[in-house]
Amino acid sequence: MSENPRDLGRREGAFEREPARRVFAAELRECRYQFKDGEDEKSPTFVLLPTGERCNRIFLVGTLTEKQRQGDQNIFYRGRVVDPSGTFYVMAGSYQPEAMQQLAKIDTPAFVAVVGKPNLYQTPDGAFLVSVRVESITIVDKETRDLWILDTAERTLDRIDMVTAGTEPDVVKAKEQYPSIDVNAFRKTVYDALAQIRI
Amino acid sequence: MIRTDEYLEMYEMDFSEAAERISRKFSQKGTEVDPKKIESKLRRLVDEFGVQPSEAERSVTNELAKEFNLPSIGTTGGKSSGVADQKKIADVAPGEWVTIEGRIVALSSPASPAIAQSGIIADDSGGIRFVAWTKSNAPVMAAGSWYRIESAVVDEFRGISSLKIHSGTTVKESGADGALIPETVPVVNLQKGIGCIRAKVVQEWDASHERMLQSGLLGDETGTIKFVIWKEEGKEKLSIGSVYNIFYALVDEFNGRLSLNLNTATILQDDGTIEVSGGDMTVRGAIVHMAPGSGLIKRCPVEGCNRAISRQNYCPVHEIQPKFIYDLRIKGWLDTGEKTHNILLQRDVTESLTGITLSAAQEIAENNPLGMDEVFLRMRDTVLGRYVTCHGREIDNRLLANTCERLAFDSGEHAALLNRAGGAL
Numbered sequence: 001m002s003e004n005p006r007d008l009g010r011r012e013g014a015f016e017r018e019p020a021r022r023v024f025a026a027e028l029r030e031c032r033y034q035f036k037d038g039e040d041e042k043s044p045t046f047v048l049l050p051t052g053e054r055c056n057r058i059f060l061v062g063t064l065t066e067k068q069r070q071g072d073q074n075i076f077y078r079g080r081v082v083d084p085s086g087t088f089y090v091m092a093g094s095y096q097p098e099a100m101q102q103l104a105k106i107d108t109p110a111f112v113a114v115v116g117k118p119n120l121y122q123t124p125d126g127a128f129l130v131s132v133r134v135e136s137i138t139i140v141d142k143e144t145r146d147l148w149i150l151d152t153a154e155r156t157l158d159r160i161d162m163v164t165a166g167t168e169p170d171v172v173k174a175k176e177q178y179p180s181i182d183v184n185a186f187r188k189t190v191y192d193a194l195a196q197i198r199i
Numbered sequence: 200m201i202r203t204d205e206y207l208e209m210y211e212m213d214f215s216e217a218a219e220r221i222s223r224k225f226s227q228k229g230t231e232v233d234p235k236k237i238e239s240k241l242r243r244l245v246d247e248f249g250v251q252p253s254e255a256e257r258s259v260t261n262e263l264a265k266e267f268n269l270p271s272i273g274t275t276g277g278k279s280s281g282v283a284d285q286k287k288i289a290d291v292a293p294g295e296w297v298t299i300e301g302r303i304v305a306l307s308s309p310a311s312p313a314i315a316q317s318g319i320i321a322d323d324s325g326g327i328r329f330v331a332w333t334k335s336n337a338p339v340m341a342a343g344s345w346y347r348i349e350s351a352v353v354d355e356f357r358g359i360s361s362l363k364i365h366s367g368t369t370v371k372e373s374g375a376d377g378a379l380i381p382e383t384v385p386v387v388n389l390q391k392g393i394g395c396i397r398a399k400v401v402q403e404w405d406a407s408h409e410r411m412l413q414s415g416l417l418g419d420e421t422g423t424i425k426f427v428i429w430k431e432e433g434k435e436k437l438s439i440g441s442v443y444n445i446f447y448a449l450v451d452e453f454n455g456r457l458s459l460n461l462n463t464a465t466i467l468q469d470d471g472t473i474e475v476s477g478g479d480m481t482v483r484g485a486i487v488h489m490a491p492g493s494g495l496i497k498r499c500p501v502e503g504c505n506r507a508i509s510r511q512n513y514c515p516v517h518e519i520q521p522k523f524i525y526d527l528r529i530k531g532w533l534d535t536g537e538k539t540h541n542i543l544l545q546r547d548v549t550e551s552l553t554g555i556t557l558s559a560a561q562e563i564a565e566n567n568p569l570g571m572d573e574v575f576l577r578m579r580d581t582v583l584g585r586y587v588t589c590h591g592r593e594i595d596n597r598l599l600a601n602t603c604e605r606l607a608f609d610s611g612e613h614a615a616l617l618n619r620a621g622g623a624l
């Protein structure tokens with residue numbers, strides 16, 4: 001579809017940064033399909049959300065509950081960031097030195113805002129895992145966490161509505177890739193997340 | 200310069216047209232020549248011998264004129280009576296042979312020894328770029344004078360038409376004279392080629408090249424456009440906030456955006472004012488990146504420069520400037536989840552968003568082992584990952600913010616979303 005701003009963004013020379021999508025952990029966890037947009041080595045990789053949106057980058061806010069330093073030669077940090085619906089697995093390695101230092105400095109537990117790139121892995125026993133390679137991580141306050149829940153709730157509801165109407169190519173592809181997922185189930189995820197905000 | 204293969208590509212479609220043109224000339228004299236035959240002659244010259252298409256058209260015409268003993272059709276000797284229709288400059292189209300009459304409104308230094316003169320010629324309908332090949336032996340034309348140019352070829356490169364004066368073209372000083380008062384067009388209607396506008400200088404940018412005299416943004420009630428002036432004798436900078444009538448600027452396209460090159464343009468300052476429109480917007484989102492070059496920066500103190508300079512106090516134009524001026528800014532990305540906006544916050548906006556004033560920032564930099572980096576890090580920790588509302592003007596996907604404030608939790612919104620999510624459960 002030519003209306004898709006992404007298509008315009010890919011136009012020769014006109015750089016457009018990939019937006020950071022808002023998604024709850026419970027939805028991201030369901031991702032099973034990852035693809036490249038283009039043949040080029042540097043073409044961006046996208047994870048397709050069950051609600052029919054491709055994401056190359058995500059923005060999330062939650063509680064960093066655990067972090068671990070791993071590796072000898074190549075040191076990297078893993079962390080768990082929890083939102084009302086589940087857990088995001090984040091990591092930062094020596095290729096993201098700034099992100100790694102930021103993560104290393106933060107003491108758990110803390111509210112954190114993370115910008116990063118989701119990657120889909122399959123473990124040897126066949127299970128899928130989405131991990132987020134951190135571009136930046138900063139300590140934030142509870143209000144920012146609550147704002148993120150509102151933001152992500154709205155975006156998720158918009159996407160659910162879009163799937164229901166559903167003719168966009170990515171929506172069609174999501175229906176193909178996730179035949180057993182009823183996206184309406186995510187309404188409950190959204191409701192429960194919103195209900196966790198105490199006024 | 201245009202490479203041969205580009206030439207061929209550009210002209211690939213024109214053989215049959217050119218053949219038709221030649222055939223028409225002969226049929227006017229009562230001689231029928233099969234256009235297919237003409238076309239194959241043209242193709243042979245261009246494809247096999249690499250002859251320029253305009254030259255091929257001329258030589259095939261001459262060959263046939265000789266063959267049918269019709270010397271009046273041949274273009275040798277310059278008697279090109281009625282070879283090409285006289286047209287208004289605005290009406291010429293690529294691929295045509297034309298005769299025009301116009302005034303040389305700009306001359307630019309030729310880019311190659313193969314070019315004798317290049318510039319812009321205009322009549323009351325508009326202007327067009329022209330190139331006079333050295334091989335054409337055309338008389339030297341003077342800026343401001345009127346000429347009749349017979350049998351020139353119009354070609355096109357990257358969507359911009361240009362008039363080629365070749366050895367078959369006749370250039371004569373024309374009787375016409377007098378000033379031309381070009382009509383300006385709204386900025387939003389500018390097209391590739393030549394443009395005349397009345398606009399205000401709304402921004403001035405750091406020069407990205409040492410040959411660049413000035414670059415920035417011009418705007419009128421309908422929109423804005425990038426402009427550049429290259430260093431050249433007699434060229435002066437435009438002053439920010441002033442309104443100018445700009446005649447015969449080159450309109451080019453880079454990365455899908457139009458841009459004005461003012462080196463060829465006649466520029467007249469205007470006492471009027473313009474309300475520049477467009478780009479006003481409010482964006483609500485999260486700051487997902489704070490770019491290097493944010494925080495406490497140094498600027499060049501030379502009057503009218505004000506460029507951000509390096510930590511070693513090096514200005515790209517004015518070299519080492521130990522008496523730099525400190526400033527604050529934040530460059531980064533503001534992300535709505537649908538689109539990412541490049542944002543630029545200037546000193547006052549940066550101060551109110553971060554709570555760090557310029558003097559506080561200087562103090563931090565002076566009393567800290569990390570120096571200016573410490574300011575960057577503190578600002579990053581205060582703004583990164585935060586939700587803000589930015590209001591300002593967006594140009595070329597960069598939002599220049601007049602205000603940027605932290606977003607506050609809205610319980611009404613919360614309730615509405617709960618209803619929306621719960622309604623279908």
